[in-house]
Amino acid sequence: MISGLSMELGNGRTIQFWEDRWLPPGVLKDIFPRLFSVSTLQGSVIRDCGFWDGLEWIWSFQWRRELFQWELDLVHQLHELLQSVKPTTEKENGVVWKFDKTGVYSTASFGKVLQAEVLPEEITSYSFTRAVWKGLVPPRVELLTWFVLIGRVNTKDRLCRFRVIAQQDNRCVLCDKAEETAFHLFLECETTWKVWCAWLLALGRQWSLPGTLNDHFESWTELSVRKVDRKKWFIGFFAVIWTTWLERNGRLFRDHTSSMEDIINRSFRYSEKWSGVDPIGC
Structure with a gap:
């Protein structure tokens, strides 16, 4: 898991969870095509893919059918990728990469984080x-x-x-x-x-x-x-x-x-x- 990763997304009202490029590794439907194919949230914005439990954001997904065990492993990988990513209620959407002083993502910096913490x-x-x-x-x-x-x-x-x-x-x-x-x-x-x-x-x-x-x-x-x-x-x-x-x-x-x-x-x-x-x- 990536303990220090933090993405500032804003309110999540305009970014599509599966289809838009809002995470460093790429578009989620391309990274997890199997999960995308069975998701009932295709086309949904980030705000509709979870809920606030007090001050904590909980990611919540819905599937067209019961998942196989190997698909549940993919869900676990998805949650690991998302664990420190959450929308806010106070600002519009934007992405900040915390592991580079410029705030700009690069695959090299993402790779270093994965190596160091995963x-x-x-x-x-x-x-x-x-x-x-x-x-x-x-x-x-x-x-x-x-x-x-x-x-x-x-x-x-x-x-x-x-x-x-x-x-x-x-x-x-x-x-x-x-x-x-x-x-x-x-x-x-x-x-x-x-x-x-x-x-x-x-x-x-x-x-x-x-x-x-x-x-x-x-x-x-x-x-x-x-x-x-x-x-x-x-x-x-x-x-x-x-x-x-x-x-x-x-x-x-x-x-x-x-x-x-x-x-x-x-x-x-x-x-x-x-x-x-x-x-x-x-």
Whole structure:
């Protein structure tokens, strides 16, 4: 939890809770798409998503149906994000970022707060936690990648450990050949590995399978490349992670399967969009 975080929102009468960008990580419907899809408060302003209990603001949400256990885990993550954020009754809406003397949010400062107050010491000691928060990709993409690297993304093995799904339902959504762990889904799976290989080929590199996702990130981002290629190489890592997660969720929740070519091309398009350049130099 982020004990020192305070956002001054004003009265919350004009900002939509799910749809507007009023929190540093991004738009809540993009960060928590599953919760947004089952919320009865779509289109509601912040003031209508909670109530005052004396001097304390209580966030209160309503859902179209009873939530699954893994969805309740998402609700818990949402409450952690919101715990020190509250509207006021005395001023109009505005956002102040308390962890920067200018009052202006940056993903770098948000990442430092998360590292200092959310993560245990054994995680913050890894160099990758700081390297993730550079502001080169959308905040929701940084957040997902960070969750992947610290082992907090809800892959099937994690859901099995929490007894959200049965052990026999733990197969990888992309290949159906192994247990869906973060390492398998984002690196070892034959589908994902083909995407990584496409990037390596496009940038003229060769690779061997790393031992961990953390090793992969550190090796990928620290590899000596030409200065002109450094940014697109770095962004490429996030693009593959994001593309893999979207494809996995599309197959799992919408029964939609993309071709291998489409998955690879999508990762390059994301990189191009985020960097403003052609990721393969064409």
